[in-house]
Amino acid sequence: MTEKELRVSKIRSGTVIDHVRAGQALNVLSMLGIDGSSGEEISVGMNVPSEALARKDVVKVEGRELSQDELDVLSVIAPDATVNIVRDYDVVEKNRVERPDRVTGVLACPNRNCITTADEPVESAFAVLRDGVRCEYCDTIVREDIAALIDG
Amino acid sequence: MRHDHLLTARQLSREDIEEVLDRAAELDADPSAARERNAGTLLGLCFFEPSTRTKMSFEAAIKRLGGDVVDMGSVDSSSVKKGESLADTVRVIEGYADALVLRHPLEGSAKMASEYVDVPLLNAGDGAGHHPTQTLLDLYTIRETAGLDDLTIGIMGDLKYGRTVHSLATALTNFDAHQHFVSPESLKLPRSVRYDLHEAGANVREHTDLEEVLPSLDVLYVTRIQRERFPDENEYHKVAGQYQIDAETLEAASDDLTVMHPLPRVDEIAPEIDDTAYANYFEQAHNGVPVRMALLDLLMEDDQ
Numbered sequence: 500m501t502e503k504e505l506r507v508s509k510i511r512s513g514t515v516i517d518h519v520r521a522g523q524a525l526n527v528l529s530m531l532g533i534d535g536s537s538g539e540e541i542s543v544g545m546n547v548p549s550e551a552l553a554r555k556d557v558v559k560v561e562g563r564e565l566s567q568d569e570l571d572v573l574s575v576i577a578p579d580a581t582v583n584i585v586r587d588y589d590v591v592e593k594n595r596v597e598r599p600d601r602v603t604g605v606l607a608c609p610n611r612n613c614i615t616t617a618d619e620p621v622e623s624a625f626a627v628l629r630d631g632v633r634c635e636y637c638d639t640i641v642r643e644d645i646a647a648l649i650d651g
Numbered sequence: 652m653r654h655d656h657l658l659t660a661r662q663l664s665r666e667d668i669e670e671v672l673d674r675a676a677e678l679d680a681d682p683s684a685a686r687e688r689n690a691g692t693l694l695g696l697c698f699f700e701p702s703t704r705t706k707m708s709f710e711a712a713i714k715r716l717g718g719d720v721v722d723m724g725s726v727d728s729s730s731v732k733k734g735e736s737l738a739d740t741v742r743v744i745e746g747y748a749d750a751l752v753l754r755h756p757l758e759g760s761a762k763m764a765s766e767y768v769d770v771p772l773l774n775a776g777d778g779a780g781h782h783p784t785q786t787l788l789d790l791y792t793i794r795e796t797a798g799l800d801d802l803t804i805g806i807m808g809d810l811k812y813g814r815t816v817h818s819l820a821t822a823l824t825n826f827d828a829h830q831h832f833v834s835p836e837s838l839k840l841p842r843s844v845r846y847d848l849h850e851a852g853a854n855v856r857e858h859t860d861l862e863e864v865l866p867s868l869d870v871l872y873v874t875r876i877q878r879e880r881f882p883d884e885n886e887y888h889k890v891a892g893q894y895q896i897d898a899e900t901l902e903a904a905s906d907d908l909t910v911m912h913p914l915p916r917v918d919e920i921a922p923e924i925d926d927t928a929y930a931n932y933f934e935q936a937h938n939g940v941p942v943r944m945a946l947l948d949l950l951m952e953d954d955q
């Protein structure tokens with residue numbers, strides 16, 4: 500086992516999200532709605548040297564296998580992320596995050612005149628474009644700093 | 652028309668648009684058959700911001716179809732003032748009417764409201780968002796004058812916040828139209844409209860100066876530039892003045908030019924133009940009635 504593989508599979512069972520753009524690890528957790536309050540063991544590596552990206556972040560969640568659907572929303576802030584599902588120290592599954600058609604409930608619309616920001620029973624919904632996201636209610640397109648929209 | 656609701660111009664195909672315009676022309680000539688179909692139909696008016704004109708136009712349309720309105724009244728006197736949500740309001744009023752018309756100050760309000768009701772809902776303006784019934788009457792007017800294909804149109808004024816402009820520009824991508832957008836730098840089309848025009852492969856150009864394109868236009872669609880879009884009064888007068896037209900401006904135009912405006916106007920079009928052959932904005936406003944009759948007739952027909 501090389502040193503690199505060792506670093507990724509160090510958790511016993513759970514999910515390793517690798518090749519996250521440097522600086523996005525905490526946004527990844529907040530986008531997944533994971534804050535440690537339900538007792539999961541979480542470890543975060545920041546600015547780890549990487550071959551593919553100059554520096555990357557790594558997020559490991561012990562004891563929880565996240566589904567592809569749950570993870571795909573990350574593509575809007577960490578498009579290069581890879582996902583390793585680990586069982587008994589073995590990587591049993593290796594996937595990439597894929598761009599979903601839409602993302603609901605995770606991002607908040609930045610338009611203060613949008614119905615989704617009013618006190619109404621409506622969940623935010625964004626269409627995912629090639630380059631950015633678009634509110635399905637008010638049409639606002641956001642291309643830069645999508646992480647700032649994470650509804651945490 | 653295969654839609655439950657009318658929320659945006661984007662949802663309309665060329666076929667949908669032509670169906671509405673054809674029906675409008677039919678009803679304008681003879682509404683009697685439609686009167687039989689729609690006798691007793693009740694239209695619920697939910698206007699969360701004042702718009703007397705749009706409201707009257709819908710009211711005239713349903714009454715000419717043999718139906719009537721139930722009106723929520725002004726927001727000040729309704730449950731909304733007591734803090735009721737929009738979702739609750741439309742669910743209550745849906746029980747009183749066969750279709751709903753909604754005008755609301757927030758963008759996306761019509762889409763959200765439509766998710767809570769089963770009767771057809773027509774968006775009569777949601778913030779700076781969409782105003783598709785205005786677009787259909789604009790298209791009807793253009794078809795009656797210049798025609799919708801092989802059209803060169805100039806759209807001028809506040810292109811950033813003007814919802815009639817957003818809906819019209821999107822709808823025109825269904826036709827063979829060259830669109831020229833004329834506005835001050837600070838009031839150019841918003842990103843989302845540009846995105847839609849680009850995705851539709853629309854033929855568009857942007858200008859800050861009307862003179863550049865005026866001679867080539869079949870239609871000039873003028874909109875109002877509002878004072879509140881500018882930080883100071885002087886800046887407003889300086890900029891807005893460049894986007895007002897009078898008889899002298901139109902000397903450079905083609906004789907067949909049609910001038911349109913969603914009204915009300917303030918000083919964008921000089922009154923001296925009203926009596927010329929260019930002026931079409933009053934006919935345009937009148938066309939709101941047959942077009943809304945057609946829409947209601949079609950939506951109610953599909954809802955049976």
Ligand SMILES: [Zn+2]
Pocket residue numbers: 608609610613614615634635636637638639759
């Ligand atoms: Zn929005």
